[in-house]
Amino acid sequence: xxxxxxxxxxxxxxxxxxxxxxxxxxxxxxxxxxxxxxxxxxxxxxxxxxxxxxxxxxxxxxxxxxxxxxxxxxxxxxxxxxxxxxxxxxxxxxxxxxxxxxxxxxxxxxxxxxxxxxxxxxxxxx
Amino acid sequence: xxxxxxxxxxxxxxxxxxxxxxxxxxxxxxxxxxxxxxxxxxxxxxxxxxxxxxxxxxxxxxxxxxxxxxxxxxxxxxxxxxxxxxxxxxxxxxxxxxxxxxxxxxxxxxxxxx
Numbered sequence: 001x002x003x004x005x006x007x008x009x010x011x012x013x014x015x016x017x018x019x020x021x022x023x024x025x026x027x028x029x030x031x032x033x034x035x036x037x038x039x040x041x042x043x044x045x046x047x048x049x050x051x052x053x054x055x056x057x058x059x060x061x062x063x064x065x066x067x068x069x070x071x072x073x074x075x076x077x078x079x080x081x082x083x084x085x086x087x088x089x090x091x092x093x094x095x096x097x098x099x100x101x102x103x104x105x106x107x108x109x110x111x112x113x114x115x116x117x118x119x120x121x122x123x124x125x126x
Numbered sequence: 127x128x129x130x131x132x133x134x135x136x137x138x139x140x141x142x143x144x145x146x147x148x149x150x151x152x153x154x155x156x157x158x159x160x161x162x163x164x165x166x167x168x169x170x171x172x173x174x175x176x177x178x179x180x181x182x183x184x185x186x187x188x189x190x191x192x193x194x195x196x197x198x199x200x201x202x203x204x205x206x207x208x209x210x211x212x213x214x215x216x217x218x219x220x221x222x223x224x225x226x227x228x229x230x231x232x233x234x235x236x237x238x239x240x
Contacts, residue, residue, distance in 0.1 A: 121236035
């Protein structure tokens with residue numbers, strides 16, 4: 001199976017890239033292994049407890065993608081800078097209590113690994 | 127993927143984009159052929175003699191210079207448009223016109239935009 005990696009660098013609600021990435025990933029999972037790497041402000045996307053009045057809830061958007069097989073990782077340096085801390089022993093299938101299930105904080109080296117093992121890469125940034 | 131082109135068109139300070147692009151390029155060096163392409167305001171990154179101490183930030187030009195194995199492609203028209211062509215630039219860069227810049231992007235397996 002071929003691998004697709006999607007790289008996001010922007011936060012939620014400033015653009016539609018989170019929604020676009022979700023839709024692309026959901027469709028691509030039918031024929032690709034899908035990786036999503038959250039970098040810079042994109043580490044805000046999977047935050048729990050978001051309550052947007054008029055927009056799609058970015059935090060809940062990616063719920064279920066990991067269950068379908070997507071590997072979703074957030075940059076540790078970017079996450080720590082914004083208050084998201086990796087912890088061990090959590091029960092929500094994440095390593096950050098502020099994140100929705102299935103999304104883990106990881107080293108930036110994982111971006112390099114994802115890219116090198118991918119057949120296709122999509123970068124969404126503004 | 128065997129090669130990656132990180133495209134930066136944002137100024138070095140005022141946002142995290144340049145720092146993020148530098149870090150992403152650095153961690154990719156041991157796995158892939160890496161090019162950091164600087165376009166638009168991104169070309170400010172290669173001006174020598176930056177002093178970022180009052181910003182409380184590392185000197186990104188010095189960091190870039192320290193990665194001698196990183197290919198840094200600078201869009202020459204962007205330098206000219208900003209009056210930087212006659213300025214002192216760090217030594218580890220390559221200048222590229224529009225055609226060469228595009229060719230380098232085309233020849234890379236993927237492009238990551240910052």
